[in-house]
Amino acid sequence: MVARIFKPARNAMQSGKAKAERWQLTYEPESPITIEPLMGYSSSSDMNRQIKLSFETKEEAIDYAQKNGIPYQLFEPHLDTRRKISYSDNFKFGRAQSWTH
Template identity: 60%
Template structure:
């Protein structure tokens, strides 16, 4: 069973950077999920799919995996391209574009 070590991206509903600084070790599912016939819920008998371990750094997560003999795959995060624009930049005298309202 292979574990994924990655830094989760922020959700679409998040404007901040909560839960994006720590690294997560998660197991890949061994058995596909099954649909329970009565209620229609998805279930799995794979208990490791419920396990999530949080680490402060990538090195700590890798050290834990090697110490416990866990096969792992490290996924490097994609850093977002952010432009730092403030609201007051709309009213600068040196603004390139003109007001269009």
């Protein structure tokens, strides 16, 4: 029963960083998801899949896992490498490419 400690990535439909600043502790799946034959629902006998704990800092999550004797893996977040672009740069005089229309 190994836990993952990570910072969740933003949703593709999310432009802000509202829920992406907290660290999360979840458990690795112990059994695969099965599809129930009658209705087609996905199910699992692993109850730890439902546990998602959130923490303000990485250190709080690590302390919680160590205090409760939970083995864990730490996944560092990837840095956001988006460039700052400005709409007004499309119309500036010394633009590298000329307008096509």
